[in-house]
Each structure stands twice: as structure tokens, then as C-alpha cells.
Amino acid sequence: MVRVMSAKLLALRRLHRRLSINHPKFVDVQQDLYNSKAGHGGEEYIDSVLSTIHFPIPHIILPNFRLQERNIPSTQIDILLITPAYALIIEVKNWAGIITFQDTGQVIQEKDGFVRSMDCPIVQAEYYQENLQDWFMNNAVPSTVHRVVIFPFASTILKNAENRGVHFAKELPSIIRRLNKLPVQLTNEQFNSLSLKLNASNRPFSDQSLCDKYGVLPSELSRGIYCLKCDGPLVKRTNRIYVCSHCLYIPDNPLYDVMMDWFTLVDSHITNKQLRLLSGVEVPYTVGYFMKKTNFPRSGKTKATVYHINNEEKNNFVLDRMKKG
Numbered sequence: 221m222v223r224v225m226s227a228k229l230l231a232l233r234r235l236h237r238r239l240s241i242n243h244p245k246f247v248d249v250q251q252d253l254y255n256s257k258a259g260h261g262g263e264e265y266i267d268s269v270l271s272t273i274h275f276p277i278p279h280i281i282l283p284n285f286r287l288q289e290r291n292i293p294s295t296q297i298d299i300l301l302i303t304p305a306y307a308l309i310i311e312v313k314n315w316a317g318i319i320t321f322q323d324t325g326q327v328i329q330e331k332d333g334f335v336r337s338m339d340c341p342i343v344q345a346e347y348y349q350e351n352l353q354d355w356f357m358n359n360a361v362p363s364t365v366h367r368v369v370i371f372p373f374a375s376t377i378l379k380n381a382e383n384r385g386v387h388f389a390k391e392l393p394s395i396i397r398r399l400n401k402l403p404v405q406l407t408n409e410q411f412n413s414l415s416l417k418l419n420a421s422n423r424p425f426s427d428q429s430l431c432d433k434y435g436v437l438p439s440e441l442s443r444g445i446y447c448l449k450c451d452g453p454l455v456k457r458t459n460r461i462y463v464c465s466h467c468l469y470i471p472d473n474p475l476y477d478v479m480m481d482w483f484t485l486v487d488s489h490i491t492n493k494q495l496r497l498l499s500g501v502e503v504p505y506t507v508g509y510f511m512k513k514t515n516f517p518r519s520g521k522t523k524a525t526v527y528h529i530n531n532e533e534k535n536n537f538v539l540d541r542m543k544k545g
Contacts, residue, residue, distance in 0.1 A: 237446065238481065265389060266370055277400060287355060287421055302414065313341045313369060319379065349367040362405050369384075431485050475514075492504055
């Protein structure tokens with residue numbers, strides 16, 4: 221099992237690098253980026269724990285499982301474990317400090333002298349559990365869905381978490397060993413069919429753009445071209461050659477990634493003028509040359525030309541960049 225960076229984390233990284241530290245939303249974006257990185261790190265640690273567990277029965281592990289189907293509410297599961305005997309939803313929370321579970325569907329975090337209220341991960345996991353169980357019923361899958369909330373590291377202090385299905389990562393192997401003793405409910409053929417159906421149903425959500433979410437105008441994004449290898453700034457060597465000032469990488473198309481910044485953060489279509497504003501390249505002909513080189517679909521002619529990206533192309537790009545980290 222290989223966990224790739226989430227699409228949300230990738231987009232946050234791109235927004236963060238294009239926001240001035242003086243922007244009113246910079247702190248919010250930075251905090252959300254920190255939280256997403258922490259969440260990703262926690263999930264990677266749980267992945268490593270799962271890799272040490274012996275399974276006497278067939279199993280599949282689906283990281284970042286995103287269920288989006290008609291009549292089933294959108295469901296985002298950190299880790300989904302499927303066997304012929306059971307399904308297990310693993311909700312991972314890499315929260316630091318003191319975490320106190322309330323009886324009102326919320327938790328209180330005390331960290332660095334600050335106190336804040338957050339949504340309860342137990343309620344979240346139970347909601348996903350019900351959604352997945354409904355999906356099983358709709359697909360005639362005779363299996364039971366279990367759920368658990370896992371905190372990766374024992375440095376977090378948990379209060380009032382007893383008997384709530386909340387555990388540390390070190391407890392996960394014993395939890396799964398107990399579940400592995402449950403009666404098998406699916407034949408090999410049913411299990412293989414379920415695996416195929418779940419993989420087919422696992423698809424990314426079409427979220428609103430981050431600029432819309434944070435109220436950031438495209439004109440407020442920092443101009444420039446960034447290196448695909450190290451995120452360093454690219455500098456112009458000739459009209460068609462740009463080189464990274466840090467690692468000296470020379471991209472074949474320096475404006476491709478700038479277009480993807482726009483598609484990821486702003487909208488699914490872009491004009492020559494908009495790309496000039498975001499990239500800082502002021503020559504329309506040069507920008508047009510690189511836009512044509514991307515082979516993205518386009519409509520209109522001359523100054524009215526608009527380049528588009530569809531969801532499949534965007535998802536493929538996001539997946540490729542997530543794998544590269």
C-alpha cells in the first residue's frame with residue numbers, strides 16, 4: 221500500500237506559496253496546511269503499523285477512500301480495511317496536546333496555552349460507518365462495518381475517551397487480531413467482486429476552488445513560475461528557456477505548472493491574459509506558444525482563446541504530483 225499526498229494538501233501547498241505573508245488569509249491557509257501535513261504524516265504512520273500485521277484471511281487496504289455515489293452521502297475515509305469477515309473504517313487524528321472528549325459531539329483541544337473546540341472524530345467515524353453500511357446493503361454485500369478512531373502517537377493525552385472506540389496506534393494490531401477471528405461472511409468470489417466495486421467507487425471529489433473557499437482573488441496571488449523539482453523560482457534565460465535558480469532544472473514547458481496552479485486554485489479555464497498575470501511573463505506570443513504546447517483543449521480564436529481542463533485530466537495531474545510528493 222502506497223499512500224500519496226491528498227489533493228487537498230497538494231492544493232494548499234500551491235496556495236500557500238502564492239500568498240504573501242501579509243495577506244489576511246495567509247495565517248488560515250498556513251494553519252490548514254500544517255494540519256493537513258500532520259494528518260498525512262499520521263496516516264503514513266498508521267500505514268506502517270498495518271504493514272506489520274499478519275492477516276490469516278484475504279484483505280485489501282484502501283487509503284484515502286472517497287465514496288461518492290447516488291443516494292449515498294459523500295464519504296471520506298482515511299483508511300478502509302476490507303476482509304471477507306468484516307470492513308473496518310480507521311479514522312486517523314494526529315492531534316497534539318490534551319484532547320478531551322465531550323458528551324455533546326465535540327472535543328476540546330488544549331495546546332500551547334490555547335483552548336479550542338473541534339468536531340468529534342467519533343461522530344465523524346460513525347457517520348461514515350452508516351454510509352458504508354448503506355452502500356453494502358445497496359450492493360447486496362453481507363458484511364458488517366466496524367469503525368475505530370486512532371491517534372498515531374502516545375504523546376497526545378486523551379481524556380474521557382474510554383469505551384468510545386478511541387485508541388492509540390500501538391493498540392491497532394490487537395484490535396485487528398480480534399476482528400480477524402470473526403466468522404467469514406463472503407466467499408472468495410464475493411470478496412473479489414466487492415474489491416472491484418469499491419475500487420470503481422473510489423473517486424476524488426470535485427471540491428470548490430481554494431480561492432473561493434478562502435475568499436482569495438486571483439489578482440492577490442503572487443506572480444511567478446516555480447520549479448517542478450524543488451519549488452524554487454524559475455528565471456528567464458531566453459524567451460523560451462527558464463531555469464530554476466536553486467537546482468538549475470530546465471523544464472520543457474515552464475508555464476504548464478502555472479496553468480495547473482490556476483486550474484487547481486481558481487478555475488477550470490484560463491486565458492492568455494490570466495496566465496500572463498499569474499506567471500509574470502508579459503509577452504503574449506511567448507505565453508501563447510507555451511499554452512499551445514500543453515495540448516489542453518481550447519476554444520475561441522486569437523485574443524479570445526480559452527484553454528480548458530476536464531476533471532479527468534485534472535485528477536490525473538493531481539495523482540501524478542501527489543506521487544512525487
